[in-house]
Every structure is written in C-alpha cells, then in structure tokens.
Amino acid sequence: MNDQQPEGFQPSSATGGDNTASYNKRFLAFVIDVFLIAVMLMFFxxxxGIDPGQAADMQSAQAELIKKLAALSDSQKMLLTFSPMISFFLLHGYLLYHQGQTVGKKVMGIAIVTLDNQKPAFMALIAQRYFSQWIMGMVPVIGVALRLADVLLIFRRDKRCLHDLIARTKVIDLSVKVAVTPNSFVA
Structure with missing residues (x-):
C-alpha cells in the first residue's frame, strides 16, 4: 500500500461514477465533529474553573462568568484562547494525519483527498484547509459572513467549499467505487 493513501482506500476497477460525498454525510460529519469539540471545550x-455556576438568571450567570474570567492567570487565559484548536488536534489530529478524516468523517465513511484522490499532506491540509477557516472566522465584523460564504459554496456542482478550493481538496464517499488512475486510491 502507498503511504499516501487513507486507510480503507483500495484501488478500484469499477467504471465511472462520482465518489463525491453527499451533502447529508458531510453535514452529519460536521455535526458530530462540532458536538465532540463542544464536549472537549466544556472539559477545558x-x-x-469557569464552568457555569448555579446562577438563578442569565444576568447573574453572566456577571459570575465575567468575574471568573477576570480571575484567570495569563497562562490560563492563553489556554482558554487556544482550547478550540487544542481540542481539534486532540480529537482529529491522528485521523487527519493517517487517513484524511476527522472523527465525524470516519463515522460517516467519508474522507478528504486531493483532486487526484490521494491523501493530502498533513501540514498542507491543516494550513490550507483548516487554518484558512479559522482565520476567516476571526475577521472582525465580516468573519461570520465569510464563514457562511465558505460553507455555502458546497452547493456548487463540484460540492467543494471555499476551504476545499483553497486546499485543492475534495471530500469523497469511501463506499462509492469509481474508475481510477494507477496512482489513485479510492474505495
């Protein structure tokens, strides 16, 4: 097996077909990944020590949270700031490195590949596909609109979001057999 192929990828001799992952599988994989990140953030x-207290109403809960945040040391504030990225790498780093998948993508049987159906290089994948999303979301005022535009591009004919275009990747369904070139590995 080629070192560049995600686990479970096998050469196929089937003819034709589009192995692009469906909207449903991609959405469900996203939901699974967001849920897991949210759970990890609750642990952080x-x-x-900034878990929600036993406040009686939203206003007192907010005041208590602000007080707890102010009491954090600088290193704790730094940890909190980077906890979403730390959670992402703890949950998905191994699978992304070895198989081009997040936990949600693994569960849904889909994977990220290059345009020629190869497992993308890990650092390029992180820098181009994920870092671009994080940066877009942090742009003041229009960050949310940029992220929405990124995701809405999935409704193009090739089902590739802006982050897929930037990283020159696509998401495929590992259960769909397609014709391949000698160097491609698809299910």
Missing amino acids: MQYL
Missing part, C-alpha cells in the same frame, strides 16, 4: 472550562 471545567478544568479552568
């Missing part, structure tokens, strides 16, 4: 917050 609990570890730092």
Whole structure:
C-alpha cells in the first residue's frame, strides 16, 4: 500500500461514477465533529474553573462568568484562547494525519483527498484547509459572513467549499467505487 493513501482506500476497477460525498454525510460529519469539540471545550472550562455556576438568571450567570474570567492567570487565559484548536488536534489530529478524516468523517465513511484522490499532506491540509477557516472566522465584523460564504459554496456542482478550493481538496464517499488512475486510491 502507498503511504499516501487513507486507510480503507483500495484501488478500484469499477467504471465511472462520482465518489463525491453527499451533502447529508458531510453535514452529519460536521455535526458530530462540532458536538465532540463542544464536549472537549466544556472539559477545558471545567478544568479552568469557569464552568457555569448555579446562577438563578442569565444576568447573574453572566456577571459570575465575567468575574471568573477576570480571575484567570495569563497562562490560563492563553489556554482558554487556544482550547478550540487544542481540542481539534486532540480529537482529529491522528485521523487527519493517517487517513484524511476527522472523527465525524470516519463515522460517516467519508474522507478528504486531493483532486487526484490521494491523501493530502498533513501540514498542507491543516494550513490550507483548516487554518484558512479559522482565520476567516476571526475577521472582525465580516468573519461570520465569510464563514457562511465558505460553507455555502458546497452547493456548487463540484460540492467543494471555499476551504476545499483553497486546499485543492475534495471530500469523497469511501463506499462509492469509481474508475481510477494507477496512482489513485479510492474505495
């Protein structure tokens, strides 16, 4: 097996077909990944002592949270700031490196590949596909609109979001057999 192929990829002799992952599978993979990140962030917050208290109403809960955040040391604030990225790498780093998949993509049987159906290089994948999304989301005022535009591009004919275009990747369904070139590895 080629070192560049995601686990489970096998050469196929089937003819034709489009192995692009469906909207449903991609969406469900995203939901799974977001849920797992949210759970990890709750653990980070609990570890730092900023878990939601027993406040009676939203206003007192907000005041209590602000007080707890102000009491954090600089290193704790730094940890909190980077906790979403730390959570991402703890949850998905191994699978992305070895198989081009997040946990959600693994569960849904889909994977990120280059345009020629190869497993993307890990650092390029992170820098181009994920870092671009994080940066877009942080742009003041229009960050949310940029992220929305990124995601809405999935409705193009090739089902590739802006982050796919930037990284020159696509998401495929590993259960769909397609014709391949000698160097391609698809399910």
